[in-house]
Amino acid sequence: MTEFVFFINQVVISGAVLGCIYALGAVGITLIFGILRFAHFAHSELMTSGAFFAFLLAALFASWGVVTPIPLGFVVLPLAMVLSAIFALGIDKGFYAPLRQRGARPVVLLIASIGVTLMVQGLIRLFFGAGSYSFFETETKDVFRIDTSFLGSTRPLVITEPQLLMIVVTLVSVLALHFFLTRSRLGKAMRAMADNADLAQVSGINTALVVRVTWIVAGALACMAGTMLALDVTLKPDLAFNIIIPIFAAAIVGGLGQAYGAIAGGLLIGFAESLAVFNWTMVLRPLNAVLPEWLQLPATLALVPTEYKLTVAFVILVVVLLVRPTGIFKGASS
Amino acid sequence: MIQRSLTLFAGLFVLILVVGWLMGLPFTSSRLVEAAAYSLIALGLNIQWGYGGLFNFGIMGFLMLGGFAVTFISYPINPQFWGSDGPWMLGRALIAFAAGALLVIGARKSERIGIRGKWKGFVTVLAWFVAYCVYRSQIDPAAAYIEANAGFVGGLGAHPVLGWLFGGVLAAGIAFIVGKIALGLRTDYLAIATIGISEIIRALIKNMDWLTRGTLTVSPIPWPTPLPQDYQATGSDMFSSLLLARGGFLLLALLVLGAAMWLISRAYAGPWGRMMRAIRDNHIAAASMGKNVTARQLEIFVFGSVLMGIGGAMLVSFTQIFDPSSYQPINHTFLIWVMIIVGGAGNNWGAVFGAVLIWLVWVVSEPLAKVIFDYVSFWSSNAGWGAIPEIESRSAQMRVFVLGLVITIALRYAPKGLIPEAVRREG
Amino acid sequence: MALIELKHVVGGYGGAPILNGVNMAIEQSDIGVIVGPNGAGKSTTLKAIFGLLKVTGGTIEFLGENVVNSLPDTLVPKGLSFVPQEKNVFTSMTVEENLEMGAFTRRDDFSETMAWVYAMFPVLAEKRRQPAGELSGGQRQMVAMGRALMSKPKLLMLDEPSAGLSPRYVIEIFETIVRVNKEGVGILMVEQNARQALAFASKGFVLAQGQNRFTGTGAELIADPEVAKSFLGG
Structure with a gap:
């Protein structure tokens, strides 16, 4: 049983946590692609800057002596999300909208988003340096150890407070997004514009408004993903830049433009990554007692060495592109 | 048009003189050699993006391949490795690899023995898995053994120029495989696919310590031309030996660059170039006229990558150290893109101009930012607001911001670049 | 006062103008049909009215107000609606959602209008929860018309509503258009089936x-x- 609990800790929990981050990031990318038809590369910087907004707000609140039972970084999240949404709108207005008005091709916007990535990252490093920060300088990170001895396990089930919050928050925001897209007037207009932008315009839908709403939703979700990630690990300037490949892979695997596909893709890639680097010897070790001398299990028996974790997402991406180019949920075709 | 280009190049020349005057000749001569290598790399991207309209966000990977190639070819032979069981074990790993490849190929042709549909898919996946396990079972102990007994494989001790050529060949091989997989994809997918491939190349080169020494780095890698030490040995003083040596390297680099440009412009002016433009501007129409679009695009992707491989090899030769962890997408992929966008996609002179200009901006913005920060810091501490902390590391980050600013400004106000593509009249 | 009146409209997609002075006047009781050879500017006229291309000369008066180069999101609330020829439904959305999108500019309760549209196209009421992409060509055309009617337009413009439909559906669509007109909606349409439409x-x-x-x-x-x-081909 100990082995089974170990498996849950290493694969199920860490895969779910990773999957939630990827899903929240990928939803933003897929929404922006659906509405504006370009791959928004700078999404990683929306995530990182969102986390820094939350960090600054938390520091501000802490300096006022605010003490909360759950991490401050989480309490200030709604405020940080508002700031991030404004930031995303500002970036669109300053850099992407002028290009769209000129009728630039989507690929030009993709290159512009590289420029934005560099600028935002440069600014963050300018102000915060290249080091890493922790949300838990003054607070303690609660770790729940659930005793599983009643199952005959010597190991507890371990989950940290930020991880638990992240899974709950992702579930809530996915549900909220679902209701927004299927029930609200603006959410439906977003789907309509992603489906057929010309017809949406002809129907009298205020497309500029839809674009603004898209940036608000994407920016807020990016901030959420970035902050939750920073709460789980540490906050550094290349926090999200390093995981932009798996996030894009999640969006493409799910089918670009498909919000639910992005969530499924995010979870798929999250679990696949944790499963690929999982050391099976830890689970299969009891077999050593039965196996003959020459067939003892090696100390590490993982599908992929940990150093190559990042490549897992990409291999999945390539296989999906070759087998089913529109993604699992049938998004924009190639 | 020509007058505009001449003016711009004259301006660039003045800028080089100013940089030389401010930063000193040793600094400037090094930067110029690097600028020549970057020009070659930018030419490679110009072929892919400017001529072919192909997106490549994986430049970093090709530069690393070039760097690895020149290290492997020109670094001295490691007798410890050749005297050990290492080559024998590597040979076995190679056989395992070949056996695995045969297995996979066999599985893909399994319909000949009546395995079809779902079963074929299953057999293929199984074959991949078995092949992977077989290969890992041989390469893992070989890698561990070599790392423990010999450090790493070492080099072949051949001339560095051979290494540059091998860099081009290696890049071509990988580009062929990448192109086969990814070129059919739409632009956004291609961008992500190439970035992913370059990350895989980086992960491999960084972690295959037995082959590349990984993060331990390899140095000193020999120069193709005499080193400053060689001139000093014949009695030259420090300063002139430095200049002579770098001048020699620069001359060789310019020779390669000139040859590449001459070849490209000849090819582009001919029927091949006409077909390329037709494919880029309207590949559906070109395909309907019976042009093999995919094959031509593959050609262009491979050709551009060759230049990137050679340029990457030149950079490593010059700095004499191969450090896989020094490669970053910002410095080695996006920087090249800024060069092309600012210089002018589709124009070789624009690419070279952009490469030299942006490289100078990139290397100068750090010391410049430091001067500005020092000044502001001096002023603010005098005003009683305290000095700016950590000026050194902050000014190093400034150039990333400057790069982003330059590209967004260029896209907005000079979308065709400073030296735009000359519009040709097609008959 | 005419519902809509075009006086010497000139316009195009940049470059040489496609419209070189089009004159037209439609009353709310009218069914106007534009016919002519390919490239004559039939569809372009509708697009010019709807602000989808640049009008460089002349006036377009809707209910006495000049609406030259107004965009759809201001024209739809004024009482103009347009059914494009192709890609005129949101394929991934249900029939009902398609209709709701037609009412996007309305902030009042539009359930009555929806009931009116369902009464006009009973088959749509049956398929209200089905994605529009799964419907047949004729049913899609009904969804497209229904969507355009949801804004309670005074003038409905249709671009070749019968294109690509089987003869049975062509008659059904034309009958529907006449019925819509009887309910007080002016019609301006482009048609290839010229004789039948005229x-x-x-x-x-x-x-x-x-x-x-x-x-x-x-x-x-x-x-x-x-x-x-x-x-009319002899």
Whole structure:
């Protein structure tokens, strides 16, 4: 049983946590692609800057002596999300909208988003340096150890407070997004514009408004993903830049433009990554007692060495592109 | 048009003189050699993006391949490795690899023995898995053994120029495989696919310590031309030996660059170039006229990558150290893109101009930012607001911001670049 | 005062103008049909009214107000609606959601209008929860018309509503158009099935090279030997 609990800790929990981050990031990318038809590369910087907004707000609140039972970084999240949404709108207005008005091709916007990535990252490093920060300088990170001895396990089930919050928050925001897209007037207009932008315009839908709403939703979700990630690990300037490949892979695997596909893709890639680097010897070790001398299990028996974790997402991406180019949920075709 | 280009190049020349005057000749001569290598790399991207309209966000990977190639070819032979069981074990790993490849190929042709549909898919996946396990079972102990007994494989001790050529060949091989997989994809997918491939190349080169020494780095890698030490040995003083040596390297680099440009412009002016433009501007129409679009695009992707491989090899030769962890997408992929966008996609002179200009901006913005920060810091501490902390590391980050600013400004106000593509009249 | 009146409209997609002075006037009781050869500027006229291309000369008055180069999101609330020829439904959305999108500019309760549309197209009421992409060509055309009617337009513009439909559906669509017109919606449509459409048109316009060539009632145009010879295929 100990082995089974170990498996849950290493694969199920860490895969779910990773999957939630990827899903929240990928939803933003897929929404922006659906509405504006370009791959928004700078999404990683929306995530990182969102986390820094939350960090600054938390520091501000802490300096006022605010003490909360759950991490401050989480309490200030709604405020940080508002700031991030404004930031995303500002970036669109300053850099992407002028290009769209000129009728630039989507690929030009993709290159512009590289420029934005560099600028935002440069600014963050300018102000915060290249080091890493922790949300838990003054607070303690609660770790729940659930005793599983009643199952005959010597190991507890371990989950940290930020991880638990992240899974709950992702579930809530996915549900909220679902209701927004299927029930609200603006959410439906977003789907309509992603489906057929010309017809949406002809129907009298205020497309500029839809674009603004898209940036608000994407920016807020990016901030959420970035902050939750920073709460789980540490906050550094290349926090999200390093995981932009798996996030894009999640969006493409799910089918670009498909919000639910992005969530499924995010979870798929999250679990696949944790499963690929999982050391099976830890689970299969009891077999050593039965196996003959020459067939003892090696100390590490993982599908992929940990150093190559990042490549897992990409291999999945390539296989999906070759087998089913529109993604699992049938998004924009190639 | 020509007058505009001449003016711009004259301006660039003045800028080089100013940089030389401010930063000193040793600094400037090094930067110029690097600028020549970057020009070659930018030419490679110009072929892919400017001529072919192909997106490549994986430049970093090709530069690393070039760097690895020149290290492997020109670094001295490691007798410890050749005297050990290492080559024998590597040979076995190679056989395992070949056996695995045969297995996979066999599985893909399994319909000949009546395995079809779902079963074929299953057999293929199984074959991949078995092949992977077989290969890992041989390469893992070989890698561990070599790392423990010999450090790493070492080099072949051949001339560095051979290494540059091998860099081009290696890049071509990988580009062929990448192109086969990814070129059919739409632009956004291609961008992500190439970035992913370059990350895989980086992960491999960084972690295959037995082959590349990984993060331990390899140095000193020999120069193709005499080193400053060689001139000093014949009695030259420090300063002139430095200049002579770098001048020699620069001359060789310019020779390669000139040859590449001459070849490209000849090819582009001919029927091949006409077909390329037709494919880029309207590949559906070109395909309907019976042009093999995919094959031509593959050609262009491979050709551009060759230049990137050679340029990457030149950079490593010059700095004499191969450090896989020094490669970053910002410095080695996006920087090249800024060069092309600012210089002018589709124009070789624009690419070279952009490469030299942006490289100078990139290397100068750090010391410049430091001067500005020092000044502001001096002023603010005098005003009683305290000095700016950590000026050194902050000014190093400034150039990333400057790069982003330059590209967004260029896209907005000079979308065709400073030296735009000359519009040709097609008959 | 006419519902809509075009006076010497000139316009195009940048470059040489496609419309070189189009004149038209439609009352709310009218069914106007535009016919003419390919490239005559028939669809372009509708797009010019709807602000989808640049009008460089002339005036377009809707209810007495000049609406030249207004965009759809201001025209739809004023009472104009447009059904494009192709890709005129949101394929991934249900029939009901398609209709709701037609009412996007309305902030009031539009359930009555929806009931009216379902009454007009009973088959849509059956398929209200089905994605529009799964419907047949004729049913899609109904969804497209229904969507355009959801904004309670005074003038409904249709671009070749019968294109690509089987003869049975062509008649059904034309009958529906007449019924919509009887309910007080002015119609302006472009048609390839010229003879069939002019038969029920109260106003017909023959365009050629971006200009009016003949104008009259539908019956007059059919009867005109020159129109019949040059534009209705003898």
